[in-house]
Amino acid sequence: MSDLPGYMRTCLNTGKLLSLAILVSGGIVLQILACALYNNWWPMLSVLTYVLLPMPLLFFAGSNDSIFDESDNSSWVNFTKFLTGASTVGGIAIPSILKHAGVIGWGAFAMELSSYFVFGLTLICYLWMSDEDDYSIL
Numbered sequence: 001m002s003d004l005p006g007y008m009r010t011c012l013n014t015g016k017l018l019s020l021a022i023l024v025s026g027g028i029v030l031q032i033l034a035c036a037l038y039n040n041w042w043p044m045l046s047v048l049t050y051v052l053l054p055m056p057l058l059f060f061a062g063s064n065d066s067i068f069d070e071s072d073n074s075s076w077v078n079f080t081k082f083l084t085g086a087s088t089v090g091g092i093a094i095p096s097i098l099k100h101a102g103v104i105g106w107g108a109f110a111m112e113l114s115s116y117f118v119f120g121l122t123l124i125c126y127l128w129m130s131d132e133d134d135y136s137i138l
Contacts, residue, residue, distance in 0.1 A: 016129050020122060027118035034104075034111035042103050043112050049090040050119065056083035091116045 034043045057080060095112035098104045104112075 020126055020129070023118060023122040023125065027115045027122065030111050030115035030118060034108045034115065037111075038105055038108045040104055040108060042098055043095060043108050045098070046091055046094040046112055046116070049087045049094060053084065053087045053091070056080045056087075091119075 031044070031047060035041045059080075092113065095104065095109050095116075099106070099109040
């Protein structure tokens with residue numbers, strides 16, 4: 001991609017950002033529709049996990065220890081991994097519990113899980129896009 005002109009690279013990078021924005025917007029729309037279409041706002045409880053998901057990494061990842069290091073036995077790193085995993089599982093567990101309890105219907109449950117997977121796809125796409133070194137300013 002280094003052989004492309006600068007304006008073309010800028011256009012492609014803008015397209016990547018636009019696709020991420022569309023995915024996030026789609027996830028938010030699915031989340032709101034799961035509540036609004038069925039006139040039941042209990043599914044909005046799973047938004048709490050979306051807000052809490054990055055918090056352990058923001059608070060505890062600033063240390064000198066690497067989070068992804070396998071041999072690390074730091075208690076803060078392990079606590080960060082635990083909280084991140086718990087809030088990730090909560091994104092699926094909360095709608096499942098609400099459906100099992102009969103609080104939400106199948107349609108709201110399907111939209112909730114679709115929203116969760118759209119947000120997960122957005123995260124994977126972001127990590128894939130940020131792995132490339134095409135953002136160098138020339």
